[in-house]
Amino acid sequence: xxxxxxxxxxxxVVIFAVTLFTFLLVNVLPGDVAYDIAGQDASExxxxxxxxxxxxxxxxxxxxxxWLGDFVQGDWGRSFRTDEPVVEAILxxxxxxxxxxxxxxxxxxxxxxPFGIIAAYRAxxxxxxxxxxxGFMSLSIPSFMAAIxxxxxxxxxxxxxxxxxxxxxxxxxxxxLRAFILPALAIAMAEWVILMRVLRADMxxxxxxxxxxxxxxxxxxxxxxxxxxxxxxxxxxxxxxxxLQIGNLVGGSxxxxxxxxxxxxxxxxxxxxxxRDFIVVQGVVVFIAFAYVMVNFIVDxxxxxxxxxxxxxxxxx
Amino acid sequence: xxxxxxxxxxxxxxxxxxxxxRMRPTTGKSGQFGIAFWLPxxxxxxxxxxxxxxxxxxxxxxxxxxxxxxQTPPNDAHLLGTDHLGRDVLAxxxxxxxxxxxxxxxxxxxxxxxxxxxxxxxxxxGGRIDGFIVGAIDTFLAVPxxxxxxxxxxxxxxxxxxxxxxxxxxxxxIFSRISRAATLSFKSSEFxxxxxxxxxxxxxxxxxxxxxxxxxxxxxxxxxxVAGAIVVEGALxxxxxxxxxxxxxWGGMIAGGREHLEESPHISIFPAIVMFLTVLSFNLVGxxxxxxxxxxxxxxx
Numbered sequence: 001x002x003x004x005x006x007x008x009x010x011x012x013v014v015i016f017a018v019t020l021f022t023f024l025l026v027n028v029l030p031g032d033v034a035y036d037i038a039g040q041d042a043s044e045x046x047x048x049x050x051x052x053x054x055x056x057x058x059x060x061x062x063x064x065x066x067w068l069g070d071f072v073q074g075d076w077g078r079s080f081r082t083d084e085p086v087v088e089a090i091l092x093x094x095x096x097x098x099x100x101x102x103x104x105x106x107x108x109x110x111x112x113x114p115f116g117i118i119a120a121y122r123a124x125x126x127x128x129x130x131x132x133x134x135g136f137m138s139l140s141i142p143s144f145m146a147a148i149x150x151x152x153x154x155x156x157x158x159x160x161x162x163x164x165x166x167x168x169x170x171x172x173x174x175x176x177l178r179a180f181i182l183p184a185l186a187i188a189m190a191e192w193v194i195l196m197r198v199l200r201a202d203m204x205x206x207x208x209x210x211x212x213x214x215x216x217x218x219x220x221x222x223x224x225x226x227x228x229x230x231x232x233x234x235x236x237x238x239x240x241x242x243x244l245q246i247g248n249l250v251g252g253s254x255x256x257x258x259x260x261x262x263x264x265x266x267x268x269x270x271x272x273x274x275x276r277d278f279i280v281v282q283g284v285v286v287f288i289a290f291a292y293v294m295v296n297f298i299v300d301x302x303x304x305x306x307x308x309x310x311x312x313x314x315x316x317x
Numbered sequence: 318x319x320x321x322x323x324x325x326x327x328x329x330x331x332x333x334x335x336x337x338x339r340m341r342p343t344t345g346k347s348g349q350f351g352i353a354f355w356l357p358x359x360x361x362x363x364x365x366x367x368x369x370x371x372x373x374x375x376x377x378x379x380x381x382x383x384x385x386x387x388q389t390p391p392n393d394a395h396l397l398g399t400d401h402l403g404r405d406v407l408a409x410x411x412x413x414x415x416x417x418x419x420x421x422x423x424x425x426x427x428x429x430x431x432x433x434x435x436x437x438x439x440x441x442x443g444g445r446i447d448g449f450i451v452g453a454i455d456t457f458l459a460v461p462x463x464x465x466x467x468x469x470x471x472x473x474x475x476x477x478x479x480x481x482x483x484x485x486x487x488x489x490x491i492f493s494r495i496s497r498a499a500t501l502s503f504k505s506s507e508f509x510x511x512x513x514x515x516x517x518x519x520x521x522x523x524x525x526x527x528x529x530x531x532x533x534x535x536x537x538x539x540x541x542x543v544a545g546a547i548v549v550e551g552a553l554x555x556x557x558x559x560x561x562x563x564x565x566x567w568g569g570m571i572a573g574g575r576e577h578l579e580e581s582p583h584i585s586i587f588p589a590i591v592m593f594l595t596v597l598s599f600n601l602v603g604x605x606x607x608x609x610x611x612x613x614x615x616x617x618x
Contacts, residue, residue, distance in 0.1 A: 008457055010452075010455070012454070013456070014455060014456045014458075014459050017456045017459075018459050018460060020527070021456075021460075022460075022468070025468060025472060026468075026472070069439055075615070136597070136600065136604075137597060140593060140596045140597035140600050141542070141596075141597070142548045142551055142552060142592070143552075143594055144551070144552055144568070145551075145589045145592065145593065148571060148575065148578070148589065149577060149589070152582055152585075152586070156578060156579050156582075182498075186580070197448070219370060243394065248461070250464075251461035251462055251463040251464060252462050252463075254464070254467070255463075255552055255555065255556065257558070259575075269464070269467065270467070270556065273467055273471045273558070276471065281468065281471060281533070285460065285464055285468055286458070288461060288464055289461075289464070290457050291459045292459060292461055293459045307419050314511045
């Protein structure tokens with residue numbers, strides 16, 4: 001309990017600091033919002049009018065407190081380009097980002113588990129080194145580059161998955177999923193390596209345990225022993241990393257969403273940046289930070305549930 | 318008593334480097350670097366050389382438009398072909414390397430200059446100072462790096478300076494973590510105690526005793542950080558938020574060729590290959606050096 005309270009307190013401080021930081025950055029630094037809204041040929045009076053209208057002529061801290069009050073109540077302002085309420089804009093796009101991340105994680109797992117097992121089983125041999133090398137190269141491909149290569153090879157040269165528009169789930173599962181395959185693969189290209197390495201390291205340790213030798217000595221086939229006896233204890237760290245990686249995926253999926261024209265939160269952010277739509281940017285940044293912190297918080301708690309040692313150790317630290 | 322090789326008096330307070338020699342871990346046979354080290358290093362030297370001497374090595378002007386030769390595939394006049402405006406792809410790749418390498422090297426340096434002292438102070442003084450610094454870093458890490466960079470580019474505009482500095486800021490957490498961990502692992506060593514006994518103050522201990530030990534693992538991570546910085550700069554220029562448009566950059570070139578992937582894939586593919594090889598090379602060289610010189614990193618993160 002003490003552990004949970006400590007984590008919650010920290011969570012609140014971090015989120016508060018993020019809102020303050022984002023607000024100050026967007027509001028105090030150069031490039032006054034009013035000039036952007038008014039456009040290039042606006043007169044000074046028009047700019048002043050907009051500024052008064054938005055309340056920009058008052059002290060920053062007063063505005064921050066007001067903004068935070070509205071923010072907590074779910075009023076995140078409106079886009080001054082499209083007039084769409086920011087909360088709705090984010091919430092309507094969030095499922096797309098979530099689906100992209102889930103599909104990407106599934107792909108990463110599909111690659112990581114078999115290769116991790118094989119690498120651990122053949123640790124130090126040629127197969128292991130080949131997998132390590134492939135992983136190293138895979139990690140050196142930036143996700144946007146992977147995206148371009150996938151489009152070029154899979155859709156243009158092989159013609160397997162013509163680059164398709166995003167379809168909502170109501171249009172059928174396959175129509176919906178096929179738009180996610182290439183983007184999720186582009187993200188998974190780097191993710192699987194990290195998972196594979198963690199699994200391999202743990203698997204090597206587990207395979208040296210006595211009960212594995214016993215199972216083998218009983219005459220159970222190798223793959224049975226690995227899949228039924230070794231995989232579960234060896235995948236503990238990998239699952240933790242899987243959770244923590246979700247946070248990193250948030251950043252990575254921003255570019256991927258805009259390359260594949262998926263209407264997710266990342267694309268909303270990029271488009272808002274191109275349009276210099278400060279209010280949307282501000283909302284999305286706080287939302288992403290919030291989601292990111294929450295995910296890490298939950299993973300941390302789950303970890304403590306699974307491994308009781310952490311509850312006592314970390315409560316002191 | 319004097320050191321027989323240098324003839325200088327042995328200083329019992331500073332056995333700095335020798336500590337690391339003993340820690341050197343396992344990889345590689347008796348200190349040889351393999352082909353996975355020399356080949357990437359050669360590529361990096363080649364890229365750096367052509368980037369630095371770009372105006373004098375007889376390549377074409379990266380900005381000159383040639384409307385007769387639009388999107389020509391690689392040929393004798395244009396070794397890597399031309400892009401959709403008829404600009405020489407080879408020349409643009411070489412000039413683009415300048416942006417990637419400048420950001421790639423300078424951003425980690427910015428992060429190191431700020432992160433190293435922060436981490437050392439946190440590790441050395443401990444207690445409340447440590448708690449505050451660790452908390453501040455956690456908060457900083459609550460916003461994904463790319464989001465922060467996008468925010469900076471929105472507010473300050475895209476330029477080489479803005480990209481380098483804001484990317485450098487993103488490297489503060491990792492560098493301060495490494496140097497904090499290293500500081501913690503040396504803090505209670507005998508040579509620190511000895512220095513304190515002969516009357517050295519905190520500043521002297523930090524700079525003269527701890528810094529030489531901490532700087533090694535930090536530098537060893539440096540090259541891997543360079544690879545990371547090049548990737549992120551590539552992502553930003555891919556989005557058009559790094560150096561302004563006509564200026565060649567790898568990410569920008571890959572993005573520019575997107576519209577023409579089907580008929581002239583070479584416009585995107587060549588900068589992509591060069592960028593991939595460069596990032597891979599920095600990773601390989603960095604990884605070799607890191608496993609050779611430092612594994613304190615894992616100790617206390």
